[in-house]
Amino acid sequence: MHADVALRTESLCLWYGARQVLHEISLSIPALRITALVGPSGCGKSSLLRCLNRLNDEIADSRTTGRIRIGEIDAHAKDTLVHDLRRRVGIVFQRPNPFPLSIHDNVAYGLRLLGIRRRSELDDRVEAALKAVALWNEVVSRLDESALDLSIGQQQRLVVARAIAVEPDILMLDEPGSALDPVSTLRFEELLHELARRHTIVLVTHNMQQAARVSDFTAFLHQGRLVEFGATDALFTNPRERQTEDFITGRYG
Numbered sequence: 001m002h003a004d005v006a007l008r009t010e011s012l013c014l015w016y017g018a019r020q021v022l023h024e025i026s027l028s029i030p031a032l033r034i035t036a037l038v039g040p041s042g043c044g045k046s047s048l049l050r051c052l053n054r055l056n057d058e059i060a061d062s063r064t065t066g067r068i069r070i071g072e073i074d075a076h077a078k079d080t081l082v083h084d085l086r087r088r089v090g091i092v093f094q095r096p097n098p099f100p101l102s103i104h105d106n107v108a109y110g111l112r113l114l115g116i117r118r119r120s121e122l123d124d125r126v127e128a129a130l131k132a133v134a135l136w137n138e139v140v141s142r143l144d145e146s147a148l149d150l151s152i153g154q155q156q157r158l159v160v161a162r163a164i165a166v167e168p169d170i171l172m173l174d175e176p177g178s179a180l181d182p183v184s185t186l187r188f189e190e191l192l193h194e195l196a197r198r199h200t201i202v203l204v205t206h207n208m209q210q211a212a213r214v215s216d217f218t219a220f221l222h223q224g225r226l227v228e229f230g231a232t233d234a235l236f237t238n239p240r241e242r243q244t245e246d247f248i249t250g251r252y253g
């Protein structure tokens with residue numbers, strides 16, 4: 001594996017109360033590639049993503065050990081600013097969650113938080129983000145209308161535009177396709193390839209065909225443990241572990 005590493009976890013463990021849900025996860029995510037995170041429901045995929053940008057901080061009773069390095073930053077160090085970390089590591093959830101604001105203001109939201117006030121700069125960056133997700137042509141005439149009136153497929157692209165507007169190094173997507181119809185899903189997968197030119201992508205998906213189609217690398221998680229990680233082609237055609245083989249051939253999950 002010759003790609004640079006964008007994010008590295010070392011022996012990452014997570015507990016909710018007394019219950020341990022992640023066990024000694026050591027994983028290196030290659031930069032500017034698409035890494036799929038797969039595994040049965042409840043194996044800890046969303047929890048792992050939430051550790052990476054410290055959304056777990058908001059969950060009372062959660063506790064982590066181990067290390068997470070994002071570039072030169074230690075994500076869990078006391079002096080790491082959470083808002084800076086979240087600017088570098090964006091997340092998009094399963095259900096598109098536009099804010100009850102205009103299309104423009106949704107995408108401008110994070111930019112305003114960064115202190116960008118000049119209207120021309122905001123407009124330029126909103127346009128660039130909407131173009132990057134192939135939504136610009138559909139919404140250019142109604143940027144001031146509510147984002148809630150968009151279709152689900154458009155909303156999903158909008159929340160990706162909102163996430164990338166602040167130019168994160170890493171974009172994490174947690175089962176982003178599950179609310180989409182098949183045509184929107186294929187469009188969305190094409191979009192991921194475009195986005196991977198500028199952002200490291202971590203894609204949680206329960207859809208093995210999707211993982212095989214779009215990702216360069218795949219990590220298989222089972223019961224909070226990283227069972228196998230490798231190039232997607234190799235993992236799907238010639239898995240090293242029996243558990244991986246059982247999962248990708250649909251024997252459980």
Ligand SMILES: Nc1ncnc2c1ncn2[C@@H]1O[C@H](COP(=O)(O)OP(=O)(O)O)[C@@H](O)[C@H]1O
Nearest residue numbers: 016021039040041042043044045046047048059
């Ligand atoms: N906020 C929470 N508090 C307590 N337990 C949780 C919380 N979120 C998830 N869990 C538990 O942690 C385990 C992993 O969940 P999750 O990360 O959502 O898995 P996945 O995304 O792979 O389906 C599950 O057993 C789930 O019930």
Ligand SMILES: [Mg+2]
Nearest residue numbers: 045046047174
């Ligand atoms: Mg999940």
